[in-house]
Amino acid sequence: MLRTRLSICRKKVSYRTEADALAIVFASGLPLRPYRCDRCLQFHLTSRRKGKRVPRMASVVTG
Secondary structure (H helix, E strand, O other), X not given: OOOOOHHHHHXXXXXXXXXXXXXXXXXXXXXXXXXXXXXXXXXXXXXXOXXXXXXXXXXXXXO
16 A cells, blocks of 8 residues: 655645545546545545545435
8 A cells, every 4th residue: 555645645635524525526527536645634636546446426425
């Protein structure tokens, strides 16, 4: 597992919850996914998808 570089973490927008990050993903329509940062423990967005679960709108509505 790769660690997020601190310099990258500081440049990214942080979201307190996964739901907050997912709301931005679905509003933007861009192919992004949230992940919990191992540096700040908040959520960031990434476009990397290799081997990762793609978030579904249903998980936001029901979760």
